[in-house]
Amino acid sequence: MTGRIVVAGGSMGGLRAAEQLRAAGWTGAVTVVGDEPHMPYNRPPLSKEVLAGRAPFASLAFTPKAAAADVEWRLGTKAVGARLDERTVTLDDGSTLSYDGLVVATGMRPRRLRCPGPLAGRHTVRTLADARGLREELTRPGVRVVVVGAGFIGCEVAATAAGLGVGEVTVVDPLPLPMAGPLGDLLGRALLRRHERRGVRFALGTGVTGFEGTDRVTGVVLGDGTVLPADVVVESVGSVANVEWLQDNGLDLTDGVLTCAQLRVGGRPDVVAVGDVARFPNARYDGVPRRVEHWSIPADTARHAAKALVAHLLGEEREPAPFAPLPTFWSDQHDFRLQSFGAPVLGLGDVRVLDGDPDGDPEGDVLVGYHHTDRLVGVVALGGRTAALDAARYRAQLLQQPALTA
Amino acid sequence: MKVVVDMNKCQDHGQCVFAAPDVFSFDDAGRLAYVPDPDDALRDEVEEAADVCPLQAIRIEG
Ligand SMILES: Cc1cc2nc3c(=O)[nH]c(=O)nc-3n(C[C@H](O)[C@H](O)[C@H](O)COP(=O)(O)OP(=O)(O)OC[C@H]3O[C@@H](n4cnc5c(N)ncnc54)[C@H](O)[C@@H]3O)c2cc1C
Ligand code: SF4
Numbered sequence: 001m002t003g004r005i006v007v008a009g010g011s012m013g014g015l016r017a018a019e020q021l022r023a024a025g026w027t028g029a030v031t032v033v034g035d036e037p038h039m040p041y042n043r044p045p046l047s048k049e050v051l052a053g054r055a056p057f058a059s060l061a062f063t064p065k066a067a068a069a070d071v072e073w074r075l076g077t078k079a080v081g082a083r084l085d086e087r088t089v090t091l092d093d094g095s096t097l098s099y100d101g102l103v104v105a106t107g108m109r110p111r112r113l114r115c116p117g118p119l120a121g122r123h124t125v126r127t128l129a130d131a132r133g134l135r136e137e138l139t140r141p142g143v144r145v146v147v148v149g150a151g152f153i154g155c156e157v158a159a160t161a162a163g164l165g166v167g168e169v170t171v172v173d174p175l176p177l178p179m180a181g182p183l184g185d186l187l188g189r190a191l192l193r194r195h196e197r198r199g200v201r202f203a204l205g206t207g208v209t210g211f212e213g214t215d216r217v218t219g220v221v222l223g224d225g226t227v228l229p230a231d232v233v234v235e236s237v238g239s240v241a242n243v244e245w246l247q248d249n250g251l252d253l254t255d256g257v258l259t260c261a262q263l264r265v266g267g268r269p270d271v272v273a274v275g276d277v278a279r280f281p282n283a284r285y286d287g288v289p290r291r292v293e294h295w296s297i298p299a300d301t302a303r304h305a306a307k308a309l310v311a312h313l314l315g316e317e318r319e320p321a322p323f324a325p326l327p328t329f330w331s332d333q334h335d336f337r338l339q340s341f342g343a344p345v346l347g348l349g350d351v352r353v354l355d356g357d358p359d360g361d362p363e364g365d366v367l368v369g370y371h372h373t374d375r376l377v378g379v380v381a382l383g384g385r386t387a388a389l390d391a392a393r394y395r396a397q398l399l400q401q402p403a404l405t406a
Numbered sequence: 407m408k409v410v411v412d413m414n415k416c417q418d419h420g421q422c423v424f425a426a427p428d429v430f431s432f433d434d435a436g437r438l439a440y441v442p443d444p445d446d447a448l449r450d451e452v453e454e455a456a457d458v459c460p461l462q463a464i465r466i467e468g
Contacts, residue, residue: 016457042462059415062462065453296421299457330419330460385418386436392420 003028003313006089006097008079008245009105010034012042013275013298015062017103020306022067025314030071031097033089035078038128039064044295046131047156048332052163053135057128079106079245084271089245101309104246104257104265104273108239108293113148115221117211122233125153137232142167146220146230148208150178152331154236155191158200159333170201170228172208172220183338183380184348187368190358190382191333197362198334203228239293241277255279256291261322263305269312272305274298283324285343285377286404292327300325326399330388337381339388342398344370344378354379355390367391375401407446408467411438415463422455422464430455 005021007014010032018030034040041060049055064071074091081090082102089097110124123134134157137143143166147158150173161169175181177188178195192202203222212219212227219227241256251266252258256279258265263280265271273280275298281287304323311318329340347370355367365383367390369376376398381391409429411422416438422430423438429452433439444452449466456464 042460044460063465295460296458299454328421332417388418389420389432389436392424395424 003100004098005030005101005103005309005313006099007032007103007105008082008089009103009107009242009275009277010036010073010075011040011105011107011275011298012062012295013105013107013277013302014103015040015064015068016299016302017105017274017306018071019065019068020302021103021310022065023303024306024310026101026306026310028100028313030068031074032071033074033077033079033091033097035076035092036127037076039073039075041128043126046128047125047153048160051125051131051135051138051157051160053139057132060128082246082249084249084251084266084268087270100270101313102271103305103309104243104271104277105275105298106242106245107276108241110235111238111240113208113235113237115208115210117221118213118216120216121213121231122211122217122235124235125157126239134232134234138164138166140231143231144229145169145232145234146228147171147234147236148220149173149236149238150175150202150204151181151236151238152179154234155179155195155333156331157234157236158195159198162199163334167231168201169199170203171195172203172206172222172228174205174207174223176205178202178204182345184344184351184368184370186351186353186358187338187366187380187382190362190366191338193362194334194336194382239276241291243277258289261287262308262320263301263323264308270309272309274301274305278305280323282327282343283322283403284326284401285346294327294329296328297325324403326395336383337385337388339391340378340380341391341395342370342376342378344368344380346370346404347372347377350374354394356383356387365390369394372404375404377401377404407444407449407452409440409442409444409452410465410467411440412461412463412465413438415461416459417461419460421458421460425455425458426451 180188210221350371365387370378381387
């Protein structure tokens with residue numbers, strides 16, 4: 001077979017796409033373009049085990065499958081433009097790659113706060129280099145840490161910092177509870193309690209308006225005028241999709257890259273998107289396209305998108321069934337784990353305790369169900385390992401449900 | 407096909423159990439148990455299990 005598939009983005013989504021192209025029967029060339037200098041590596045430990053020093057940085061590398069051994073990796077190279085009508089991608093070294101098929105796997109980058117103040121001492125956590133730099137600072141004795149943003153990554157970093165024995169760690173968020181956006185108030189309250197019991201402080205219901213310091217940050221100014229002294233700041237305030245290189249092709253790039261139920265982009269059978277950057281409708285739910293920043297998504301999207309793309313390139317008529325993954329997510333914080341199955345965010349209006357007592361023993365396991373029109377759409381467990389396994393008992397039920405739109 | 411799980415890495419996430427229930431399971435104590443030499447017919451399942459392990463603790467040999 002001749003021809004080439006270009007994969008833009010050399011992380012988990014790009015790797016899984018390359019492997020799944022082979023699994024789907026593509027024997028032509030596969031070129032992965034990735035702007036990081038590393039082979040694909042696993043990000044979740046960057047805010048947990050690796051940041052804590054419990055696992056070495058070297059343990060992060062994925063082991064590519066043997067079937068993908070002949071994939072060409074152009075690392076340290078960025079895609080800076082694309083002409084989808086001409087089927088070309090332009091790279092930052094000035095070269096142009098032509099393709100028969102294109103996989104968009106360029107993921108996200110951290111959103112930065114725009115308020116005034118020095119940049120030195122302010123960190124984000126997305127890459128190996130980020131985690132290395134942050135770990136160096138967190139291991140200095142007695143540092144005072146302010147984490148801006150009480151989402152998953154913020155809470156994980158705060159937990160890791162507390163575990164490292166930093167001077168103090170405070171999490172700031174304009175919302176009244178941590179992780180309330182994705183998980184709701186009930187678990188937000190339980191999480192707040194657990195974090196506080198482990199020494200993490202919170203400044204909630206107020207945003208950040210600026211940073212103090214001249215050469216480097218010395219304090220964080222809150223909306224109510226309070227100044228939190230800080231030696232290290234971590235900004236975990238969400239992420240921005242890496243889609244600039246796709247501009248001027250008439251695509252919907254408002255939040256990631258919009259795809260159809262086959263993960264095709266812009267109605268083009270020769271372009272698909274995978275991983276965090278893909279905004280796809282999930283046939284299991286309401287058909288509304290959403291991006292899903294869960295670790296399970298790169299592999300799920302890659303499997304589906306590779307089949308759809310290769311089927312087209314090989315001239316097969318068969319259309320795969322619409323993409324309908326069951327999202328799963330976990331988050332390890334301190335000595336507890338959150339484990340999620342399904343789409344809790346679609347059932348935030350009807351949250352029911354399935355097991356445990358969130359207002360009772362502050363350390364007890366809790367299992368929470370999220371419902372939409374009386375139907376279970378997501379389950380989240382908080383607690384030890386057995387809690388996660390309890391959540392898994394609902395997995396079959398979540399998988400069996402008919403589509404919400406049906 | 408040979409399957410090896412690095413039990414020092416494994417944190418009982420159980421994702422492998424969903425992907426390949428014929429090969430991976432939890433014992434009564436909630437610890438991971440697995441078939442070290444599954445039939446080659448199960449290769450797809452086992453590869454998926456290796457993909458979805460958050461700790462990347464599963465290795466397939468041969
Ligand atoms: C610190 C951290 C902790 C996490 N913890 C968890 C967790 O506990 N549980 C969970 O379920 N999920 C977790 N996640 C989410 C999970 O890691 C992501 O969903 C996953 O990494 C997405 O993979 P991806 O390949 O789609 O995107 P990315 O990993 O963002 O990869 C995109 C790649 O493309 C490169 N790129 C971008 N633009 C270009 C360009 N123009 N040209 C070439 N290359 C480009 C980027 O540099 C990057 O290497 C965590 C994420 C982070 C950052
Ligand atoms: S998925 Fe990985 S971590 Fe989880 S039980 Fe299986 S081997 Fe262990």
